[in-house]
Amino acid sequence: MIKILVDAMGGDNxxxxxxxxAVIASQKDKQLYIILTGRKDEIQAxxxxxxxxxxxxxxxxxxxxxxxxxxxxxxxxxxGSSLIHAFWMLKKEEDICALVSAGSTGAMIAGGxxxxxxxxxxxxxxxxxxxxxxxxxxTLLNDCGANAECKIEMLCQFAILASAYAKAGFGVENPxxxxxxxxxxxxxxxxxxxxxxxxxxxxxxINFAGNAEGRDIMLGDFDVVVADGFSGNIALKSMEGxxxxxxxxxxxxxxxxxxSKIGYLFMRKAIKRxxxxxxxxxxxxxxxxxLKKPVIKSHGSSKPETIAASINHAAxxxxxxxxxxIEQLLDDCGIEGISEIINVGE
Amino acid sequence: MIKILVDAMGGDNxxxxxxxxAVIASQKDKQLYIILTGRKDEIQAxxxxxxxxxxxxxxxxxxxxxxxxxxxxxxxxxxGSSLIHAFWMLKKEEDICALVSAGSTGAMIAGGxxxxxxxxxxxxxxxxxxxxxxxxxxTLLNDCGANAECKIEMLCQFAILASAYAKAGFGVENPxxxxxxxxxxxxxxxxxxxxxxxxxxxxxxINFAGNAEGRDIMLGDFDVVVADGFSGNIALKSMEGxxxxxxxxxxxxxxxxxxSKIGYLFMRKAIKRxxxxxxxxxxxxxxxxxLKKPVIKSHGSSKPETIAASINHAAxxxxxxxxxxIEQLLDDCGIEGISEIINVGE
Numbered sequence: 001m002i003k004i005l006v007d008a009m010g011g012d013n014x015x016x017x018x019x020x021x022a023v024i025a026s027q028k029d030k031q032l033y034i035i036l037t038g039r040k041d042e043i044q045a046x047x048x049x050x051x052x053x054x055x056x057x058x059x060x061x062x063x064x065x066x067x068x069x070x071x072x073x074x075x076x077x078x079x080g081s082s083l084i085h086a087f088w089m090l091k092k093e094e095d096i097c098a099l100v101s102a103g104s105t106g107a108m109i110a111g112g113x114x115x116x117x118x119x120x121x122x123x124x125x126x127x128x129x130x131x132x133x134x135x136x137x138x139t140l141l142n143d144c145g146a147n148a149e150c151k152i153e154m155l156c157q158f159a160i161l162a163s164a165y166a167k168a169g170f171g172v173e174n175p176x177x178x179x180x181x182x183x184x185x186x187x188x189x190x191x192x193x194x195x196x197x198x199x200x201x202x203x204x205x206i207n208f209a210g211n212a213e214g215r216d217i218m219l220g221d222f223d224v225v226v227a228d229g230f231s232g233n234i235a236l237k238s239m240e241g242x243x244x245x246x247x248x249x250x251x252x253x254x255x256x257x258x259x260s261k262i263g264y265l266f267m268r269k270a271i272k273r274x275x276x277x278x279x280x281x282x283x284x285x286x287x288x289x290x291l292k293k294p295v296i297k298s299h300g301s302s303k304p305e306t307i308a309a310s311i312n313h314a315a316x317x318x319x320x321x322x323x324x325x326i327e328q329l330l331d332d333c334g335i336e337g338i339s340e341i342i343n344v345g346e
Numbered sequence: 347m348i349k350i351l352v353d354a355m356g357g358d359n360x361x362x363x364x365x366x367x368a369v370i371a372s373q374k375d376k377q378l379y380i381i382l383t384g385r386k387d388e389i390q391a392x393x394x395x396x397x398x399x400x401x402x403x404x405x406x407x408x409x410x411x412x413x414x415x416x417x418x419x420x421x422x423x424x425x426g427s428s429l430i431h432a433f434w435m436l437k438k439e440e441d442i443c444a445l446v447s448a449g450s451t452g453a454m455i456a457g458g459x460x461x462x463x464x465x466x467x468x469x470x471x472x473x474x475x476x477x478x479x480x481x482x483x484x485t486l487l488n489d490c491g492a493n494a495e496c497k498i499e500m501l502c503q504f505a506i507l508a509s510a511y512a513k514a515g516f517g518v519e520n521p522x523x524x525x526x527x528x529x530x531x532x533x534x535x536x537x538x539x540x541x542x543x544x545x546x547x548x549x550x551x552i553n554f555a556g557n558a559e560g561r562d563i564m565l566g567d568f569d570v571v572v573a574d575g576f577s578g579n580i581a582l583k584s585m586e587g588x589x590x591x592x593x594x595x596x597x598x599x600x601x602x603x604x605x606s607k608i609g610y611l612f613m614r615k616a617i618k619r620x621x622x623x624x625x626x627x628x629x630x631x632x633x634x635x636x637l638k639k640p641v642i643k644s645h646g647s648s649k650p651e652t653i654a655a656s657i658n659h660a661a662x663x664x665x666x667x668x669x670x671x672i673e674q675l676l677d678d679c680g681i682e683g684i685s686e687i688i689n690v691g692e
Contacts, residue, residue: 134591148528148536182494182579190494190576214583218591230536231577233528237560238581242588245480245564249623253616263612270599270606277595 001033002315003096005089008038009065009082010103012301018102019046021307026056028308029315035096037062038082060085072106076114087111090293098314102298102307109146112291119323121330125290126158127229127297128165129236130283133220138170138283141217143229144236150228155196156203161289162224163206164329168320169313175223178212180231205333243278284309294322347379348661349442351435354384355411355428357448358647364448365392367653372402374654375661381442383408384428406431418452422460433457436639444660448644448653455492458637465669467676471636472504473575473643474511475582476629479566484516484629487563489575490582496574501542502549507635508570509552510675514668521569524558526577531557551679589624630655640668
């Protein structure tokens with residue numbers, strides 16, 4: 001049994017989409033045991049809409065819900081809320097493997113840091129988003145929003161965390177790491193980027209391949225792109241915005257004339273594949289890397305399929321022992337080593 | 347007559363594409379007088395491939411060419427190069443209105459600052475890119491690469507410069523200005539963003555509408571999005587990368603099956619329109635804002651149509667008196683005023 005917590009009240013479509021997603025995930029993976037946190041009556045009513053295996057579902061009643069407007073540090077104190085109660089269970093109950101929520105990112109980061117806690121040696125957890133790339137694979141963008149301000153050591157750790165995740169989460173051997181920068185040449189960027197470049201280059205244990213430009217994220221030449229949470233967030237949302245615009249224009253054009261409508265009939269499959277290639281949610285959401293257990297932030301507007309993908313992905317990273325892999329790679333790379341390199345660099 | 351300088355040797359496809367572009371532009375706008383700088387024989391040979399109005403073309407022989415690998419501050423010293431000679435002509439000859447080049451961005455910024463010079467009061471010139479948005483219009487992203495590190499006052503000036511440009515270059519009345527940030531709420535971002543938000547909000551003369559997220563750039567809710575050159579560059583290239591991926595996937599899908607090929611025949615027009623909507627070069631390139639005359643940086647891989655669009659756009663901003671409009675708006679907003687707001691803010 002793989003026990004996974006699902007914050008049933010998180011996200012725009014909760015609890016309908018979260019419960020439906022949990023049921024889909026449980027059908028796909030018979031080893032899953034799902035604990036739904038939230039308002040018991042509402043959750044039960046949603047569960048009753050589906051055929052589900054009662055022996056693998058549990059509801060933990062939490063009367064409170066965190067509002068998207070709650071300040072994260074205040075939200076963390078709402079112990080009766082579906083998200084914060086889940087964090088406490090995740091911390092205390094050893095046999096619970098992971099947590100999935102489509103709720104407030106800020107509250108999740110705060111809960112992760114203040115309740116669950118970081119892996120030994122990790123300075124700050126980072127939000128790592130899987131981006132679909134033109135090779136049909138995934139590029140991990142880390143950090144994409146947890147830390148607006150970063151230091152060299154944090155960026156180096158983000159590279160280590162995401163390298164371990166690329167392997168445990170997506171089966172990538174020896175993942176190629178790039179540093180998000182405003183040009184590919186070594187001297188590019190601000191002093192933070194210039195110094196981080198040198199440190200990543202000197203770091204044993206990861207496969208650093210140089211600077212990555214914004215356009216490289218979706219190209220797929222890198223498996224991991226390291227960024228501070230500010231520019232990573234801007235890159236992620238810029239790509240999402242562009243993808244949305246394209247799908248919107250496509251939709252409009254398909255119905256713009258009789259000729260286009262006929263064309264669409266012939267191209268339905270191709271269009272569907274294309275839509276899939278632009279689906280930022282297909283891997284299920286962003287993983288909060290650096291915490292003691294996997295915590296997945298699913299998109300706020302998650303549909304049942306997105307929630308299901310997040311839950312199934314949480315089971316995958318647990319099976320592939322992500323956390324021990326991170327601990328091992330942190331050891332191999334030598335946290336102390338990073339500090340020394342930095343002292344030389346600065 | 348509107349005299350415009352074209353660096354005939356700049357860009358991957360020079361001088362063929364630059365000369366062809368100049369001819370196209372001159373056919374579209376009979377008031378243009380074009381001065382091509384570069385290797386005279388090569389340029390003349392290219393010109394001879396076209397039918398062109400000899401009375402409106404002039405070649406200035408420059409034996410040198412700036413290499414894309416030249417360090418900008420060194421490049422500026424190459425007085426015999428097509429780009430730097432053009433900057434000196436632009437500075438010295440009052441009746442020359444603007445300069446267009448598809449050459450090295452770094453050399454253009456250096457040439458702009460060190461040779462042509464800034465408008466009085468402008469701290470730093472910024473590279474302002476016109477991005478196609480989902481409303482069928484243009485969103486100006488300023489700065490998208492000239493200044494990796496920025497201060498509050500610079501970001502405030504970028505807002506002023508681009509507001510004047512939105513009106514003179516694209517006819518937008520009272521352009522809506524957004525600050526590129528990792529969230530829409532007022533408190534979002536690092537201290538630079540938080541303080542700049544307050545200053546922009548207090549600034550009279552521009553229409554500040556709050557924070558813009560990455561996805562808002564292509565949505566079209568803002569006419570101007572202000573960014574430091576680092577995150578602006580990452581946003582621009584992330585969107586370009588996504589657009590390229592989509593067009594690549596579309597192309598592949600169209601020929602993936604007989605059914606798709608038939609569909610394509612019916613949808614050709616719709617697809618062409620869509621490609622147009624994703625064309626980051628349709629407005630011709632990025633304008634270096636804050637210099638004493640308009641300088642347009644066309645994409646390095648510019649085709650003749652892109653160069654032509656840049657030249658015609660340069661004539662438009664000259665006709666609409668961009669430079670006096672910037673001077674006026676800087677006065678209206680009160681440079682001194684910005685400093686005072688900042689002193690309170692910091």
